[in-house]
Amino acid sequence: MVRYQIEGGRGLGSRLQQPNMKITHLSTAVLEANFDWTFVKIESDEGISGYGEVFVAPGLTAAVRAFEPLLAGEDPTSIDRLVRRLKASCVHAAAGVAWHAIMGIEAALLDMIGKRYKMPLWQILGGKYREQVPIYADCHAGDALESIDALLLPRTPQWMKNGGEDESHKSVISVKHHGWDATRPEVLTAGSYAARAVAMAEKGFRMLKFDVDVPTPFETDEYNRDLTGEEVEFAASLAMAVRKAVGKSVELAIDCHWNYHVQAAVRIARAMEPVGLRWLEDPTPPENIRAVGEVQRNTQTPIATGENHYFRIDFERLILEAGLRVLAPDVQKMGLWEGRKLADLADMHFVNLTLHNISGPLGIMAGVHLAASIPNLIAMEWHAASVPFFDQLAKNWEPPIIRDGKIRVPDLPGTGVELDEEVAYRYRKPGETFFE
Numbered sequence: 001m002v003r004y005q006i007e008g009g010r011g012l013g014s015r016l017q018q019p020n021m022k023i024t025h026l027s028t029a030v031l032e033a034n035f036d037w038t039f040v041k042i043e044s045d046e047g048i049s050g051y052g053e054v055f056v057a058p059g060l061t062a063a064v065r066a067f068e069p070l071l072a073g074e075d076p077t078s079i080d081r082l083v084r085r086l087k088a089s090c091v092h093a094a095a096g097v098a099w100h101a102i103m104g105i106e107a108a109l110l111d112m113i114g115k116r117y118k119m120p121l122w123q124i125l126g127g128k129y130r131e132q133v134p135i136y137a138d139c140h141a142g143d144a145l146e147s148i149d150a151l152l153l154p155r156t157p158q159w160m161k162n163g164g165e166d167e168s169h170k171s172v173i174s175v176k177h178h179g180w181d182a183t184r185p186e187v188l189t190a191g192s193y194a195a196r197a198v199a200m201a202e203k204g205f206r207m208l209k210f211d212v213d214v215p216t217p218f219e220t221d222e223y224n225r226d227l228t229g230e231e232v233e234f235a236a237s238l239a240m241a242v243r244k245a246v247g248k249s250v251e252l253a254i255d256c257h258w259n260y261h262v263q264a265a266v267r268i269a270r271a272m273e274p275v276g277l278r279w280l281e282d283p284t285p286p287e288n289i290r291a292v293g294e295v296q297r298n299t300q301t302p303i304a305t306g307e308n309h310y311f312r313i314d315f316e317r318l319i320l321e322a323g324l325r326v327l328a329p330d331v332q333k334m335g336l337w338e339g340r341k342l343a344d345l346a347d348m349h350f351v352n353l354t355l356h357n358i359s360g361p362l363g364i365m366a367g368v369h370l371a372a373s374i375p376n377l378i379a380m381e382w383h384a385a386s387v388p389f390f391d392q393l394a395k396n397w398e399p400p401i402i403r404d405g406k407i408r409v410p411d412l413p414g415t416g417v418e419l420d421e422e423v424a425y426r427y428r429k430p431g432e433t434f435f436e
């Protein structure tokens, strides 16, 4: 019998024969930005650390740190097995806080593997299709989103106070309007939407997203998912104002944040048809895949959803049962390795991905590697236009991170971005540990 054996020396064989690296410690830090930006740092016995960013949730850092005993002493390169083990440890974790934590850990492990083997993350994920990743700017509702905590309640972080921020307009969020501040109706006009679109287009963005599930001058019920004719007309007028302001060279998406029932969603989707949207996002609540399929079958406007779905089986249903042709998975929620697998599944059905993202620079740069490594990419989201220190957090990157609406794909090992912990410390969230 012939026995095959990997010999030492040059090439893959010698690489595989390096002794295993072992995980030694896991810690977290949270920054108060527009959202909570939660980072996980995993350290090894070789002095190599990996960083990941975790999708915001209440109680998140405790959930992340709870996994440390399962990781200590493990070889981070067994990434698929480790993720399965973490998942199994919470009685087969489903969508939610534990899964967010696991996917943040997965990102940190991939960063660590890349640094150990001197490979950029895109190479680990199978190679790159593009040198630059197109980024679309979330423009919220004609004005920049300010700062909200893990329960989506408005807050004023220290850096905002230093800027002399006026707190008088802060209000408690309503369910229907996804945090938009109804006490400032002056920003909810066609003119303010158009002005914001022009400003972002001038920065080089070729794709923008706005919210239309905003308070209107009309009396509505917050909970019944209904839209009156006047409300539909108001929403369409905001979108049309943006289209007229930027012309056809800028692609537009509109977000509805799961607010409507099927009939209302169909009305708003049809009213948007003359605007020529790239996609209409989340018109109906995420848990009912049949409902979103009914909306899609009744409009020419492409419907997208995905930021509330976590697993490939749900995305497969969105493709096969709902007939969606644009999927919008969240980079942090689905994870990078899982995201690569999802992209393959979607590509098999000629479905493209637009990557939802509300993270800070570590999360967005990890997402850039995924975006570079999949063929079926539309763009990736950037939600941090209102955060003045976004560019300062990456110490080995010449700012700005986003140029002309694109991010250059790094060739450095791992995510290729080093978190400047000294700068990050200035924006830490009170009451949270900082990489202890």
Ligand SMILES: [Mg+2]
Pocket: 255, 257, 281, 282, 307
């Ligand atoms: Mg959305």
